[in-house]
Amino acid sequence: MARVRPGEAANPAPPTVQRIRVRFAKRGRLRFLSHRDVARSVERAVRRSGVPVSHSHGFSPHPRISWIGAAPTGSASEAEYFEIGLTRPVEPETVRSALDAVLPVGLDILEAVVATPPSLADRIDASSWSIALPGVAPAAARAALDALLARETLIVERVTPNGRRQVDVRAALVSASVSDGSTGPVDDDGNSGVTPGVAASSAECAILGAVVRQTTPAVRPDDVLGALDVVAGLKPPVPAKATRMAQGLLDDRGALADPLGPGRVTAQA
Missing domain, CATH: 3.30.70.580 (Pseudouridine synthase I, catalytic domain, N-terminal subdomain)
Structure with missing residues (x-):
C-alpha cells in the first residue's frame, strides 16, 4: 500500500x-x-x-x-x-x-x-461489414455465398498467438448479400466510390455485405472469406478490402441500433 x-x-x-x-x-x-x-x-x-x-x-x-x-x-x-x-x-x-x-x-x-x-458494451452485439473483392465476378461471389448460407455450420481454423482456434462462421453470420462494385472503384485512400480501399484499377469487383454477430472468438472478414473458400473455392486474385460500416444491437427486424443514440438505426441486416 x-x-x-x-x-x-x-x-x-x-x-x-x-x-x-x-x-x-x-x-x-x-x-x-x-x-x-x-x-x-x-x-x-x-x-x-x-x-x-x-x-x-x-x-x-x-x-x-x-x-x-x-x-x-x-x-x-x-x-x-x-x-x-x-x-x-x-x-x-x-x-x-x-x-x-x-x-x-x-x-x-x-x-x-x-x-x-x-x-x-451493452449497446453492441453485431457488426455490418462491406468487403470488396477486386477481380471477383459478382455471379461467382453470389454462388459461393449461397453455398455458405445453405450450411447449418461452417468451422474455419484461425492461427493466433495462443495457437489454433476454431470459429463457426455460419453461426455468426446473420445475413449477407453480394452487389456489383465495378462501377465505382476508388483509390487506395478511399477518396471516392462504394467502398474505401478498392483498387482504382479493378475492372470487376464484387462487394460482399455481411452482418455478423460479435461472438467469442469474434468472426472476422478473413474468416468469412475463408469459409467461402471452403465451400466454393473462392479466392480473390488480390487481397480483399474490408470496411466495418456499423456496429450496434441487433433487433428482431434485423436492424442495428446506433450505439450513440436511442431510436437511430445504423444498418439493416
Whole structure:
C-alpha cells in the first residue's frame, strides 16, 4: 500500500464528472494500424488537444479511455467507438473537434455524445461489414455465398498467438448479400466510390455485405472469406478490402441500433 503523507489526499487525481462517447473512422492507409497504435494515437491527441481527461489513480496514472470491439488490423472502419472520462463538463462537439484537429488524416472523429446508461458494451452485439473483392465476378461471389448460407455450420481454423482456434462462421453470420462494385472503384485512400480501399484499377469487383454477430472468438472478414473458400473455392486474385460500416444491437427486424443514440438505426441486416 502506498504511504500517504500528512496533509496529502489519498486520491489526488480529480474525479470523473462526465463521460463522452465517441465514434471515429479508420480510413485509407491507416487501416493497417493495430488497435494498440490507434489507442496510442488517441492518447497523444488527448494530451495535445487540452481536453480535460480524467486519470486513474496510483503510481502510473492512465487517461480514462475505454474501448470496445476494435476492428482487425488491415480493416478500415466507419464505426469504431471509445469513451473518455472528463474532469469537468464539456460540450461533446468541442471534444470531437478538438480531437479531430490533432489526429492524423485517416483517424477521423465523426461524432460525440454524452454517455448515458447502458454501457457501450451493452449497446453492441453485431457488426455490418462491406468487403470488396477486386477481380471477383459478382455471379461467382453470389454462388459461393449461397453455398455458405445453405450450411447449418461452417468451422474455419484461425492461427493466433495462443495457437489454433476454431470459429463457426455460419453461426455468426446473420445475413449477407453480394452487389456489383465495378462501377465505382476508388483509390487506395478511399477518396471516392462504394467502398474505401478498392483498387482504382479493378475492372470487376464484387462487394460482399455481411452482418455478423460479435461472438467469442469474434468472426472476422478473413474468416468469412475463408469459409467461402471452403465451400466454393473462392479466392480473390488480390487481397480483399474490408470496411466495418456499423456496429450496434441487433433487433428482431434485423436492424442495428446506433450505439450513440436511442431510436437511430445504423444498418439493416
